[in-house]
Amino acid sequence: MDRLACGRWFGVLVAAGLLVGCGGGSHPTLAPPKDPPASAAEARRFLTQATFGPTDADVALLGTQGYGGWVDYQTSxxxxxxxxxxxxxxxxxxxxxxxxxxxxxxxxxxxxxxxxxxxxxxxxxxxxxxxxxxxxxxxxxxxxxxxxxxxxxxxxxxxxxxxxxxxxxxxxxxxxxxxxxxxxxxxxxxxxxxxxxxxxxxxxxxxxxxxxxxxxTIGLYQLNGDGTLKTDAQGAPIPTxxxxxxxxxxxxxxxxxxxxxxxxxxxxxxxxxxxxxxxxxxxxxxxxxxxxxxxxxxxxxxxxxxxxxxxxxxxxxxxxxHPNVGPFLATRLIQQLVTSNPTPAYVGRVAAVFNDNGKGARGDLKAVVRALLLDPEARAASPDPGYGKLREPVLRLTAWMRAFGASSQSGYWLVPGLDSPSTGLGQSPLNASSVFNFWRPGYVPPHGELGDAGLLAPEFQGVDEVSVAGYLNFLLGLVANGIGGGSGTLPPTTGADITPAYATELPLADTPSSLVARVADVLTCSAMSATARDQITAAVAARSLPTTGIQADLDKARLDRVKIAVFLTLASPEFLHQR
Known part of the structure; x- marks a missing residue:
């Protein structure tokens, strides 16, 4: 995600001094990933791709099982x-x-x-x-x-x-x-x-x-095995x-x-x-x-x-x-789970597994998912600004739920439809606007550095001034109060049905830098820049802790600090740019 794209999302935060830039650099030389993960950050990054969001327990289990063992266990x-x-x-x-x-x-x-x-x-x-x-x-x-x-x-x-x-x-x-x-x-x-x-x-x-x-299955145009277009003598793509x-x-x-x-x-x-x-x-x-x-x-x-x-x-x-199915499906699944712009080599490796799982079987989805997630391009933490994807709205909500131990007081997880981009997330599962999905997989933003570079950014098709402001307003309510439930639901609830525990974060609230580091680690896979950490730490520290008074006042102040850190991290480009 380039700087202009980030600015488009978060210009509203400039006045607060909380806008941070996106990284730059080139894709590193690919090497097989260390298994098990070499760090908690690498484990969280993998789990961000493979689940609805990492938890501390997930990180510990992955460290024990390793990438391959974890995938084998999960697929069983x-x-x-x-x-x-x-x-x-x-x-x-x-x-x-x-x-x-x-x-x-x-x-x-x-x-x-x-x-x-x-x-x-x-x-x-x-x-x-x-x-x-x-x-x-x-x-x-x-x-x-x-x-x-x-x-x-x-x-x-x-x-x-x-x-x-x-x-x-x-x-x-x-x-x-x-x-x-x-x-x-x-x-x-x-x-x-x-x-x-x-x-x-x-x-x-x-x-x-x-x-x-x-x-x-096959898309509009004939594909080579690595997902690149086949062309005729005039250089035009060949319809399928x-x-x-x-x-x-x-x-x-x-x-x-x-x-x-x-x-x-x-x-x-x-x-x-x-x-x-x-x-x-x-x-x-x-x-x-x-x-x-x-x-x-x-x-x-x-x-x-x-x-x-x-x-x-x-x-x-x-x-x-049809020979298109392997590269076609490989590209779509990689875009969904890992990165919007996979290299042809990455697509080709996954498509080859679709064509033959190593045992002579075609179309083995278990083998495809395994190859996709364990591929060196998926596991390499690339500094290339074109790598990764915009985290889609549903996955932002589930990441918050899982990272902070959210629970449902009713036991029914009473989350309503959140399709409105002005008051919700602009997305609800199984509720796409058309058969083309919530956004087209081939979408290229028409203006700015992403468009000039020809980079795909499917989820950006749902981004505009309304959805940016709507997401921030949604976050305010989510982080402050939780979500779902109410007197009109069955069963009725007192207040929000789904609320987080913040069990690990609250004890860190007395030290803003430690609190922000923890929240950044669990939500951004330790990818937050030093500048952003400093800005969010300052905002957290600005909520002072009372030195005298009743315990309830101190507890509220600590919770406020946690909420500030969580809100600003959920609104940060490092969280929204899934790398």
Whole structure:
């Protein structure tokens, strides 16, 4: 992140003397990382990439297990409590609350998804699985901003459970599970998608056929193995597909409807009980195209008998085996977890593991994640200002929760939607503004040093004057009071539902420099500049401690010092620039 980019984010802090610059320099010579980590700072940096934020306990465990051992341990853990199970439990509570009432009834919605998401992010055991699932949810996008998706919250919950379950499995299986999931059926309109009918001028819906190629598997242009563009004789990029490919593939995705144990023409378009929301869509041959289907060099001949399952297998096999998938997915996952601008060599190494996990298997996501996180480019603490990424808003909140031992007084982690950029974070999980995610992976800020250098900065697409001020205002409330809950929630809470412990920080409050060092270490992986530490230390010291009076006054002053240090560090470029 360059100096102009930092200034764009934090010009509001200049008057307070708290703006600090971003680093410079060149990428160091890559070398294999020391395993276990050579320092607590290196451990925290790894955990920032691989989890929703490091804790002291995580750092200690990583120091014992080492990078490779930690990844192997984490990938061996099963997914924790399901989202569907959580929502069903909340539904039972809502039903009991609603009994006898005619107004003010409670219904499941996105907030119940957020509750379980933040509860697992803050305290779940399967840290890596959860983090990878969140990354996958921003590549294989389904969004509750869509009215049909939002109206079936159990289906959204099931979709996320599916991402968690497939996070370390086969990409081919993940692609099929995504394709057939009812939430995707709602979102990209494969539900009730019928075969072509020339007499009526009806053509199959092309929505999913287009997006599964452009956004989920192969992208717009042919790629070399290291993710760089292939070009023709004139130097122009070569498209991966044409509209004819979209039209041919769209015929494959016809004849799918609601799951039913006893499918009929009615269940094609009408839900058949709760299992329909969470079970793969059913095949309805009567509505499936029997015409010839040509796409990406594969041709399925016209048939007299519809074969939706066979056509789907051929299509997904073609997509999953396309040479673009390895570098395409490697780039997207690296951008999500490590850096917005990976070198071609880094992409190439991870893509090679996608192509062959060393045991002859293609698309082994466990091997891909391991290679991605343990790669020398991921582990090198580069001083290059173009290295790293802007920490996305959800990860800022979870980092605060985990670093300072946040807990939920209700036990339900009552975090509401935080989508508003002026009053919230401008982001809530599984609630992207479009199928392109919250921000485009190829976004380059149009002005300033980042744009001039051609550096990608996807998360900066959500940055403007409103979101900058909104984030700082959000921080003020978060750090001062905690978040969530209130009298209007179930269960109701007195004050904020989620509050931090600050157990390690409060004893350091008498010595501002020690307090600031601790907060900087846990939130920035010890990367805060000396200038910024001095500025924040001065701000903390300006809150004097009473020398006489009651203990409560001294305790409040100490807590105020901790809050000042935490607020200013969360607002600092060193925290927001994940390196």
């Amino acid at each position: 853990l099963p997914a924790g409590d399901t989202f569907v199970g959580y929502l069903d439990g909340r539904q039972a509570q809502f039903d009991a609350y609603n009994a006898g009432r005619t107004t003010g009834l409670l219904r499941l919605g996105p907030n119940q998804f957020y509750e379980h998401f933040y509860g697992l992010a803050a305290a779940g055991p399967d840290l890596l699985r959860q983090r990878v699932a969140f990354a996958l949810s921003q590549i294989l996008v389904v969004s509750m901003q869509d009215a049909k998706v939002a109206s079936h919250p159990r289906s959204s919950a099931s979709y996320y459970d599916m991402l968690r379950g497939d996070a370390f499995g086969s990409f081919r299986k993940l692609l099929e599970d995504v394709t057939l999931h009812p939430a995707m059926g709602f979102y990209l309109s494969t539900f009730d998608n019928r075969q072509e009918d020339p007499a009526r001028g009806r053509l199959p819906d092309e929505n999913y056929a287009r997006e599964v190629m452009q956004l989920f 597909y044409s509209h004819d490919d979209v039209a041919g593939l769209a015929k494959v995705f016809t004849g799918w409807g609601w799951y039913s144990a006893n499918p009929t023409s009615t269940t094609f378009w009408k839900m058949d009980g709760p299992a329909s929301e969470t079970t793969a869509m059913g095949f309805y041959p009567a509505y499936h195209s029997v015409g010839a289907k040509s796409f990406l060099g594969t041709t399925l001949a016209a048939t007299a008998t519809p074969d939706p399952a066979g056509d789907l297998k051929a299509a997904l096999d073609t997509l999953a085996n």
